[in-house]
Amino acid sequence: MTLDSDTFGLGQEREWRERAACREEDPDILFNPDRVDEAKALCAGCEVRAECLHEAGPGDEGVRGGMTQEERLADAARPRGCVLGSEAIKFAD
Numbered sequence: 586m587t588l589d590s591d592t593f594g595l596g597q598e599r600e601w602r603e604r605a606a607c608r609e610e611d612p613d614i615l616f617n618p619d620r621v622d623e624a625k626a627l628c629a630g631c632e633v634r635a636e637c638l639h640e641a642g643p644g645d646e647g648v649r650g651g652m653t654q655e656e657r658l659a660d661a662a663r664p665r666g667c668v669l670g671s672e673a674i675k676f677a678d
């Protein structure tokens with residue numbers, strides 16, 4: 586079994602998926618908690634990591650774009666904004 590456009594449940598082809606480093610890999614790498622380091626190493630060398638991470642929803646399981654589901658959930662919950670002088674400015678997502 587290899588990863589294809591339906592592996593992520595979208596049911597439609599996306600150009601960047603054709604360049605995914607995981608495309609010809611065993612999907613177990615991305616979904617097996619015991620293989621997280623292996624998945625992250627794979628993602629680290631993937632040329633479409635940014636696109637993958639952008640499309641990964643917080644509810645999506647497994648490693649996407651080099652981040653586990655837990656890491657993506659924590660990142661999504663992180664306040665967005667910046668600090669100018671002593672004023673913290675928050676932006677709406």
Ligand code: SF4
Pocket residue numbers: 605606607608615627628629631632633634635637638648649650651
């Ligand atoms: S970043 Fe990782 S999960 Fe995403 S397409 Fe590349 S290898 Fe696959």
